[in-house]
Amino acid sequence: MPVLSEVVALLDAWFPPGTADSWDRVGLVAGDPDQEVRRIHLAVDPSPAVVAEAVDAGADLLLVHHPLLLAGVHGVATTTPKGRSVTALVRAGCALLTAHTNADQAYGGVSHALADALGLRDQQPLRPLPAPALDQLTVSVPAPDAPALRAALAAAGAGRIGDYDQASFSVAGSGRFRPLDGAVPTIGTVGRAEEVAEEQVQVVLARRDRAAVVAAMVAAHPYEEPAYGVVELADPGLAPTGTGRVGDVEPTTLRAFAATVAAALPATAHGVRVGGDPDRVVRRVALCGGAGDFLLDGLRASDADVYVTSDLRHHPASEFLEHDGPALVDVAHWAAEWTWLPVLRRRLTEALGGTVDTHVSTLVTDPWTFRVDAPR
Structure with a gap:
């Protein structure tokens, strides 16, 4: 448990x-x-x-x-x-x-779940985050002490690469040193040269964790003066995480795509509001779970045919549509983000096995409880 x-x-x-x-x-x-x-x-x-x-x-x-x-x-x-x-x-x-917002931007997070619910293919972040800056730590340690040192490095956050942790590389070799006056050597005696069977351990770490990882390494290392080096790695570019998602769907009309959106989300009084020509062809879809009007300016000249989000206000939406860019589909904030909960439940079940019972609430907590349409 x-x-x-x-x-x-x-x-x-x-x-x-x-x-x-x-x-x-x-x-x-x-x-x-x-x-x-x-x-x-x-x-x-x-x-x-x-x-x-x-x-x-x-x-x-x-x-x-x-x-x-x-x-x-x-x-x-x-x-x-x-x-x-x-x-x-x-x-x-x-x-x-x-x-x-940490779940909004994550791979497997809120926008990713909404994109999957709407059937987007070949999807990627709408606004990718820069990948975290990385370092590589190399340290030599007596071979019998290498497992404990690797464990300490992993506990400090080193060796985490994507969906993997405890990643490291080791190579066997010989370490040579001579303790001088004032040294308190773990191995050997003052004034005599020593040769020790060692492992050289390499791990990748986030640059922001450098101080903590080096401190953990020094604390776990058996030597009084461990030999190590830290190298800053090249910029890895953009991460597979970020704000919103963009991807492709089978060609359809805006009217039919809006119906797909409505069918994919739990029902609310808000429903699905659409801005644009109902017969417009939709092939590429941009979206943002939750309130996404902060992305409108960047989407005006995008190759998306439609933008799906929530909480769009009158003036920003009107001015956006005047530029003849993507159409707009406005959905209930709660409904869009609810699509993440079943995904998270499955992930928790896979990670925790049968030890934990998980339940998804179906209570509609959207603030709008009913809608009255004008008589026709």
């Missing part, structure tokens, strides 16, 4: 908190890192109704997309909805974990 800290570490590896926007608040909000996790409840919003649903289901963890405490708060008294939610979770022993 995993404990909460292990589940948090798993989510952090999939959706690194460091990739969240600076204004965002992601990660563990409440809960004991040492508590066991038997049941996980997945939802878009930590609304009071969702919190009650999670508590009633006996969940040990409520994993949500939107933060409960995004703006600064000075108390969580039960006189407020947020305070009641926090109190209910704490009393029930149910932890709360948020993956927001």
Whole structure:
């Protein structure tokens, strides 16, 4: 049975908190890192109704997309909805974990799930993130101590490449040195040259982790003065992660594509709003889960035929369409992001096996509850 800290570490590896926007608040909000996790409840919003649903289901963890405490708060008294939610979770022993903009931009994240739900092929990030700058650490260590050193490097974050960790390369060789006066050698004696069977270990690491990895290496190394080198690697270019997604669909009309969108998303009062010629041919689709009007300017001259997102406002949408660029499809914010939850559930089940029960909330937490059409 995993404990909460292990589940948090798993989510952090999939959706690194460091990739969240600076204004965002992601990660563990409440809960004991040492508590066991038997049941996980997945939802878009930590609304009071969702919190009650999670508590009633006996969940040990409520994993949500939107933060409960995004703006600064000075108390969580039960006189407020947020305070009641926090109190209910704490009393029930149910932890709360948020993956927001870090999940928006990740491979396998929110926009990726929406793109899969709409059948996009050959998809890629709409606005790719720069790949993290990388270093290579090379260190020589006595052969019997190499496994422990590799383990310490991995624990510090070295050897993580894409969906793999603990990656390293070793080659056997001979290390030579002579301790001088003042040395306290682990092997050998002062004044006498030594030759030791060593392994040279190489690992790749994110440059931002350099100080922590080097410190872990020095602490784990048996030598008083370990020999090592750090080399900055060439710029790896763009990462397979980023904001939004863009890909292809079988040629269709805007009207038919909008119907596909409506069928792929859970029903809401908002429905699917469309701006553009219904008979326009759609082959290439750009999208952004959640509120995506911040990408409009960059899409005006794109090769996309349509842009799917949420929360489009009147003036930005009107002015965008005046440029004869992509058509617009505006969907409910909650519905677009809900498509990520079944994907996340499958991923958790694969990673945790049968040890944890996962459940996806189907409560519609979109703020709009009904729509009234004008009589015709």
